[in-house]
Amino acid sequence: MISKMRNKYFNIFLFALTSLGLWGCMKDNEWVKSHQNSTLLTKGVFIVNEGNFMYGNASLSFYDPETRKLQNDIFQNVNGLPLGDVAQSMEIHNNLGYIVINNSGKIYVIDPADGKYIGKITGLTSPRYIHFVNNEKAYITDLYAGKITIVNPATSQITGEIPTTGHQSTEQMVQWNNFLFVSCWSFDNTILVIDTQTDQVAGEIKTGKQPGGMVIDKFNKIWTLCDGGWARSGASPRVPVLEQINPSTRLIEKSFELSSDAAPSRLAINGTGDTILFINNGIWKLGVTQNTMSDRPFLVTGNHLYYSLAIDPLTSELYLSDAIDYQQKGVIYRYSPLGAKIDSFKTGIIPGSFCFR
């Protein structure tokens, strides 16, 4: 009797255990399924969406200004892989797209025609930007490494490094003749000059606090935007400045003090190299020959918090991003060179940089 009962219980127990199996099955693989095989990307702009720090939800979008067709999550959809954590910037060189993933320590190499992942440069520390010297040499700046990494784009291998002694953070790069100018942004006030033939630091220029963006105008003058650092309580307020540098004399030729209500960011130059724009609450505009800054912005902020800005080098159309609360898909506004709104669309979390194809 008892053994029969035990048997019955044992069966119930077994049944219960096996039915538990149905309660399980977490969908960890859904994530890696690719949803489409390929997509055709023609002329247009890649939008690199940073994603949230430590979430790993960066993404890549592509927008065709002619057809106004938008494709989001290209990298994930085409490759079945996430882009990574904090996608910082993108460059196209030699018909390959390089996406710098800051907090994943790597650069993804894609085919810009369809978004397919074809390689990667790994083993970096906290990469920010990549600059191509030629087909065999590129430089990668880094927020924390205290060095510039040299890679061979043809093999995706790291081939060397340039220590930037005394400067932990290296940021943006512009090249003039054989010299590369590198801004040292985080807690620094220096632009380093690198000789691209010897891969050595060949000099430095002292600037305002925290030089970030750099562009080169049609007169071969370098412009840099210094955000002034953090405004600390008790300490003197920040002094953001926009500076013009002569790359041959390495001297600052013009300096514009900017409103300290915000941290200016995202220096950009139009296709003809004669007008620069940047964000400082609103969008500010300056002709490269102007000697005074206008007293009102080119575009006002309204209820937006502009996060990023870029100019189409062919049409000089303006692309502005608003990351809203940084935890939902941000909006891109497309403006004509004169500031008329043309289109708006949503891409991904924190749209941070643009790459025109």
Add this chain to the structure above:
Amino acid sequence: MPLIIGLLIASDGLFAQPVTDTLSIKTITVYTKSVIKENAGKTSSRIDSISMIKALTSNLSDLISQNTPVFIKEYGRGAMATASFRGTAPSHTQVSWNGINLNSPMLGMVDFSTIPVYFTDNVTLLHGSASLTERSGALGGVIKLDNSTDWQNKLSGRLLTGIGSYGTKDEFFKLGGGNKKIQTQTRAFYNYSDNDYPFVNKLIANIDPQTGHYLYPTQRNINSHYQNYGLLQEFYFHPDERSIITLRYWFQHNDRSLPRLLTNETDLNANINKQSEKDHRPLAEWKYYGCKGTLTLMMGANIQFSNYQLKTKVSGTSDQIVTDSHSRSATYLFKVGYNYQISDNLSINSSANSEMNSVNSINSPQSGVSQGYDKQRQDHSFSTQISKSFNDRISGNLALREEITGGIFTPLIPSAGIEVHPYSDKGYFFKGSLARNYHQPTLNDLYYIPGGNPNLKAEEGYMADLGSGYSGIIGKMNFHATVNGYYSGINNWIIWLPTPQGYWEPYNMKRVNASGLEFNAGVSGKFAFLNYHVNGNYAFTKSINRDDPRSWADESVGKQLPFIPQNSANLVVNLASSDYYFTWLWTYYSERYTTTSNDRTSPFDILYPYFMNNLDIGKGIRLNRTKFEVELKILNLFNESYRTVLQNPMPGRNYSLLIRYDF
């Protein structure tokens, strides 16, 4: 009134009974004769003693997620775990240990992974308005951790040693003894884990040069070892018939590394981080039992030192420190409470609390640069509550609380509750409560550099609760079931948002509405040769952003807050027969959004539903006054690969073998 000293007031102790003979739980629960239900109408729930015993070697995050409706957001094995109680933020769940708040005045929250269940004897949840009997600020609720002693104990001890997968070692020790006048109890623990479990990383791939196929690397969860140890010393004195003096001291040290994200492909020497904490928690209490009143005096402190370091090892040079933050946060508490029984059906409870909160925080985001703040805030509160039993079926209470925070008076905090037992079978009850509550900004919210906002307003909550339940014996089975519905509106909810200055700043959102249902049911008894004990929870949670949209494009308004599941459930089944026992723990969370707009277009917009199955199998052997027990824990029974946040892998099936010796 006979003295009721050293007894646990445990109205739900009933459900702790059935399996005790096989699980050998020392039954120390004795009931008070008080007829006044001082928390009438308010929802509290106690984790039953079987679950406490089962979780003896766990941390509080496992105990809470497996036995209560509170959602625990776990960042990884051995990593940080935060709570969301009734759809609220981590700082809205306050953890109180024998009356002192463990929430850091700097961050406002508690890391549940650092609290060992071994150091507590009772865990009680005070849901919503019920939390006001303990303190203000718990817009979700209070998790109350208490210790108690057994005055009958002459000498007893326990040794528990365990080994587990991934180089995990656990040691627990307890020794207590004394007489009817004095008792001492010492507990200590040590945990270590390499925590280097293997997993297949499907978030990165190498391309096979021959076939062009993806090769997913098999990796180990490196740089995520942890080591924690602690000591809890308690002394209980009972110098005369009327007083009890309790002294407690809890020391703990936690050390851990935080694993990298799955998409990380940095240099192996880069971005290595380390986090360590040291806590000191002394506490002294004097309770005096008069003829009609009880006086409580308490003094204590919660002092936490923490350090976070992120560095990169550069070959040939010294390590490059990327971030180095040090902080010291402290809460000093002084409390006086008086409970007076005016008559058999009327009592009054009053207390005055004085807290000094201080934080000294220094961050060095880059070598040679350091910034931080050093601030104090004094918080005082006064509360009084009248509780009355109108007859043997209806009881209620009214309470008022006034707070002075940093020299500023907050508006009065009222709360009221009523409970009705309408039938002659007293097992049925209906209850309801209403309350207002305030949660003050943390010192980081006010002063963090950069971004701290000294103009922040306190978060203001209005909450209503309705509940019903039954407990009793059906046939030979103990049965209980309760259902609670709640609704709360929280104005000035604090969130950190980006600013044009480039850093983040906290700001008061207009409003969040959190509402939901909590359902709990359990059965226990003996069937044939089996003692069974089954307990389950289900919670439905809506936590909705009612802020003003930031622009036309803002789609967060009217949406569920990120990382809060709408449905969550758990079930614990204990079966015991002679000396063997078996426990199955099942936990479920529905999908969680990662965006404020509740998007579902990208794969990273949603975390898929979570199902977890754990199994414990054990056998006890009793020899005279001593007892041995061997237990095998199987975690992640179905060997699922899963993540609880977007980018941290969790371990597959893993084991832990425990040997326990009690005398």
